[in-house]
Amino acid sequence: MKYGHRGRGFGRPGGWQQADLPDPADAADWFAGRLPSDWFEGPATLEIDRDEIVVLGELPLPSTEAERPAAEAGDDADPAEVPQATREGRIARFRESTRPARMQIAAEAQHRYGRSVAWGVTVNGERIMFTHLAVPVMTRLRQPERKVLDTLVDAGVARSRSDALAWTVKLAGQHAESWLEELRDAMRKVDELRAEGPRDL
Structure with a gap:
């Protein structure tokens, strides 16, 4: 199930599958308040089931001359024209620089909602998962x-x-x-x- 900035869980309360699980209905609001505002472009999207919360966010691409390769300096920032290597570098930088904070947030969310947390980003329409639970x-x-x-x-x-x-x-x-x-x-x-x-x- 996908959640935007706000969302409700689905399923039948009291069913055997979710009898011991906390209700994730407010998870989108919790993550909206917990995630740093400069991580993603817009609010993160949550995908929630009985085992896992997947957090996906749109990763901003280089948009200033200081951030972009020298060969592109002065050009208009068009995400479709950003080289693949630049995108891969931005993803790697985000993944490494946010790792401690993501681990802390995941631990808090797992304690609150009783589910593992997986992380991923979308870049120019492409979805890249960092971690994913196989059940x-x-x-x-x-x-x-x-x-x-x-x-x-x-x-x-x-x-x-x-x-x-x-x-x-x-x-x-x-x-x-x-x-x-x-x-x-x-x-x-x-x-x-x-x-x-x-x-x-």
Whole structure:
């Protein structure tokens, strides 16, 4: 689930998956107040699930003659024309210079929301993740489903059944994103109606 500057969590309160997890509904506001204002262009975007909070921010590119390579001095600052090496250098500088602060913020957020924190940046439309949590998911599949995975492995699309399963989940998510978002919206509305309903029945 993605959050902008403000957002609400989704899911069914009291469900077994989230029974012991703090509500992340105010996470966007908390990070907005906790993150240094000069890290990103605009507010960070949060993607939250039961295991992890992913913090993404747009990284500013060089825009002054002092910051840009000498060969570009005097040109108008066009992000599309900033050399790839300059972008990579800016990302590396941000990652290293903010590491201690990001670790501290992540520890505070994990204590508050009970989830790991991952960091990444977007630069001119490109998404670069610094850290990401890989969570094992156990499932039982019957032979027709196993054959799908084995076909992907035999064709060289995936290295293993687990890799093939991750690939199919990613593919399904890409093609069903609009439907999944509608489903999340519907779940949020149910949560809101439940919260507004009578307490004592």
